Amino acid sequence: MRHFDTWVLRDPYSIWHYYPTGHRWRDTVRDLIHSRAICSPENPSSSTPINPSMHTQSQSPLLQLPAELRQMIWSYVLTNDSTPTTLNPQTLHLVQLKGKIRHVRCPSQLNSSNHSNPPNPALTQNRHCCPTTPARWRIYDGRVPGHSDRLLYPHTHEHLPSSLSDSNVNLLRVCRRIHTEAEHILYQASRFDVDDLYTFIAFSESLSPNARGSIRRLTVQWMPIWIPMEGLDHKGSVYGHTHSDELWVRFWESVSKLGGLTELGLSLDLGRFTSVGSGVSGQRIPFGMGEGWVGPLLRVRGLTDFDLAVTARCDLEARGVVESELVKEVGELRDGLREFLCRPREVLDERVGKRQKRARLAITA
Incomplete structure (x- = not known):
């Protein structure tokens, strides 16, 4: 054969x-x-095509338009907005469905008069704006209708397939010229929101270098099952494929390779805190620049804006205790990370295992 x-x-x-x-x-x-x-x-x-009725790209009326008009058309088709990058960036929730990376376009719009520094609407919403998109391990009691705990897929809501975005990306498949002109628009004009580490790793690896370098905004919704980089990995746990030290390091390495990333938001969902006797029970994570789980974040450079949010569900008695413990520590960590992550990409630091570049003397005869 x-x-x-x-x-x-x-x-x-x-x-x-x-x-x-x-x-x-x-x-x-x-x-x-x-x-x-x-x-x-x-x-x-022969200089003529086989089919005389076919036209070359140079004869296309669409491609004869000025470059500015073509960019507006590409933006409107791909993002439903002619100027989404500066005024109203769309939020795309990345999901993993049957081994494929898909996305859901968030219906909530950004209503802010301060267009020079718009807030991040996805940082504290925890995907409650799109209830079909959270990963199943972020469902607290496991009995939320529509979610399944019997599957190892991260996104298992029964109505998720009908909520997937129908963005018209077929425009990028028309010809190479349109693909070259319009590819970066889809990624520059979007804020990507991810709550599963492997989903974003697979997404970034599937992109071309041009598309990967066009990503400007990223929001990470993370719920630590256990503290990363503390040697607490459980190989036999059902969460072993979604929460591990290796995956935590790989994720931030992928983020550090986004050459055009300027805005990064990290939201830590600590779960539920309840008052038990004279104390409070719940998942605690240490906050500090010297903690092991913070080390992989320091690989990221070149940001213009970084924000950190910590959310938790507390009863009335536990709320005051949790707020008194977290407000100061989270604020100090946010300021410290801003100082590091907003440095230029050329500046490296010994704390992440690299040396700073030094100017070399030019010795001539």
Whole structure:
């Protein structure tokens, strides 16, 4: 069978009577193959296309428009807004569904008069704006209607398939010229919101270098099952494939490779806190620049804005205790991370295992 396939690839006309499966071609197809009317290369000496009714890109009326108008058209088709980058960036919730990376366009709009420094609407919403998009391990009691705890997929809401965005990205498949002109618009004009680490890693690895470098905004919704980088990995846990030290490091390495990233938001969802006797029970995570889970974040550079939010569900008695413990620590960590992450990308630091670049002397004779 190997030699038969090779024969077909070398000369498809030598056995024009049959399919590779042994079935006979239709008579009309056999005639076309026999006359070499199909699968025939274009004559290099001829400057006219095979089909006279087809037009080249230089004859397309759409591509004859000025570049500014074409950019407005691409923006409107891909983002439903002619100027989404500066006024109203759309929020795209990345989800993993049946092994594929999809997204849900958030319906909530940004209503702010301060367009020079718009807030991040996805930082503290925890995807409550789109209840079908949170990962299943972020559902607290496991009995929320629509979610399933029997599957290992991160996003399992039964209504999620009907909520997926129908963004018209087919425009990028028209021709190479349109793809080159419009590819960066979709990523520059969007704020990507992710609550599963592997989902974003797979998403970033599937992008071209140009698209990866066009991402400007990213929001990370993270619920620590256990504290990263503390040696608490549980190999036998069902969360082992979504919460591990290796995955935590890989995620921030992927974020550090986004050369155009300027806005980063990190939202830590600590879950539920309840008052028990004279104390409070709940998942606590240490906040400090020297903590092990903070180290991988320091690989990111070149930001213009960084924000940190910590959310938790507390009863009335536990709320005051949790707020008194977290407000000061979270504020100090946010300021420290801003100082590091907003440095230029050329400046490296020894705290992340790299040396700073030094100017070398030019020695001449």
